[in-house]
Structure formats: structure tokens, C-alpha cells
Amino acid sequence: MALTPLRRTLLELLREPNSASRLARSLDVPRQRIGYHLKCLQEAGLIQAVGEVQRRGFAEKLYSTASSALVIDPQILGSAGRSEIEKQDRYASGHLIEAAARMVRDVSRMESAAAEEGSRLLTFTIETEIAFARPADIERYAADLADALHALASKYGRGKAGKRYSVVVGGHPAPAAAEEKNVN
CATH class of the missing domain: 1.10.10.10 (Winged helix-like DNA-binding domain superfamily/Winged helix DNA-binding domain)
Known part of the structure; x- marks a missing residue:
């Protein structure tokens, strides 16, 4: 639609x-x-x-x-004109938005289905805030995080039978705290 x-x-x-x-x-x-x-x-x-x-x-x-807040999937609004390279760029904000929207869409649908069945949807969330001294640190951190995620996926069952989970890791600049915004 x-x-x-x-x-x-x-x-x-x-x-x-x-x-x-x-x-x-x-x-x-x-x-x-x-x-x-x-x-x-x-x-x-x-x-x-x-x-x-x-x-x-x-x-x-x-x-x-149906909800007090709506997150609009960017695919609904259309992403015409974007190249395949841009879509795959792990450092592009658009890719982060698309991944987050896909996660919201998928979890919302599964949560509704679980509620109709009278069951619980088991999810997990891990959040943190980190400071990078230089832009190059972001790339090194992302590479280290990808290696760690790959190792964990291998350890806990990539390719094995069982309930599959999608894990999305993303990062964006943290919004300035209210007190920082008001300091002149």
C-alpha cells in the first residue's frame, strides 16, 4: 500500500x-x-x-x-533514485533508517500475532553510548563489532536448527542533552 x-x-x-x-x-x-x-x-x-x-x-x-505513534517504513514512501551501492553502505544514515524501520515493522507484526495467540514474543535489546575521539575510530569500532558479532553468531548457532533471530546493530550520534543545548 x-x-x-x-x-x-x-x-x-x-x-x-x-x-x-x-x-x-x-x-x-x-x-x-x-x-x-x-x-x-x-x-x-x-x-x-x-x-x-x-x-x-x-x-x-x-x-x-491504531497506534498513538507511527513509524513509516521508507519503502512505503519510496526510495527511487538510490543506487545499489548507497543501499549497501553500512555508514549511510539511510541504510540505518531502513534497517530500523524493517525491525519495527517485523517486530510489530510478530507482536500482534503473538498477542492473538496469547503468547509472548521473546526479544532482547542492548543499548549503550560511546564516544569516539576521531572519525576513523568509528570505522575501526564497526569492524571490531562486526568481528565480535560474527564470532557470537558462530558460537550460538549460525546455520543450526532452532528459533532464528535477526540481530541489528546500528549507531548514530547521540542527541545533545537538554542542559548542553541551553548552555551559551
Whole structure:
């Protein structure tokens, strides 16, 4: 499903429950067009029906986003014009964003499936903050980390039978702390 500008606008407006006819009036778009896009968003699991309101003798469905926060997969927005080399560059911020979006998408889907089954999704998260004195240190650190990850993957079962896990390691500059931003 493509996330068109209209669908992005609808997602923004549906942070609060709203109906197709009210959305159509506020956006000056035909009600049928709004209904079509709401159906697509609902089928994708991005919005849900949250109730009904009586209007002029009939019940009008109210919709709202399925989550208070959404992470948009860059593939939905399109990545036309990017070369294969850029997609594979482990130091490109776009590659980090794509990997993080893929992880969010995969874990969200598996978490929903586990909840429907009444089971638990077993995951792990490891976070840290590190300081690099020089840009070249980042490359050396990434190489050392890749070697360590390869060794651990070999030790704990790469290619063996069992439940497979995807491990993603990424790094980005840490946001400045609030007190650092305010110091002049």
C-alpha cells in the first residue's frame, strides 16, 4: 500500500476519532474518495473503527489511528533514485533508517500475532553510548563489532536448527542533552 499525501493527512487527522463525512468536509474532498482511502488504511492496520455517532437518522462510523505513534517504513514512501551501492553502505544514515524501520515493522507484526495467540514474543535489546575521539575510530569500532558479532553468531548457532533471530546493530550520534543545548 502506498502512503499517499492524502493518506498521510488522514493519519494525522485521525489521531482523534473522526468520521469520513467530517473528514471529507474539512479536506474538501468527495466522501467516496475519503471512504476508499479509509478502507485501505484500515486494511493495512493503520486505523481502526472506534465507534459510531448518530447523524440525521443513520449511524456514522468513527475512525482513529491504531497506534498513538507511527513509524513509516521508507519503502512505503519510496526510495527511487538510490543506487545499489548507497543501499549497501553500512555508514549511510539511510541504510540505518531502513534497517530500523524493517525491525519495527517485523517486530510489530510478530507482536500482534503473538498477542492473538496469547503468547509472548521473546526479544532482547542492548543499548549503550560511546564516544569516539576521531572519525576513523568509528570505522575501526564497526569492524571490531562486526568481528565480535560474527564470532557470537558462530558460537550460538549460525546455520543450526532452532528459533532464528535477526540481530541489528546500528549507531548514530547521540542527541545533545537538554542542559548542553541551553548552555551559551
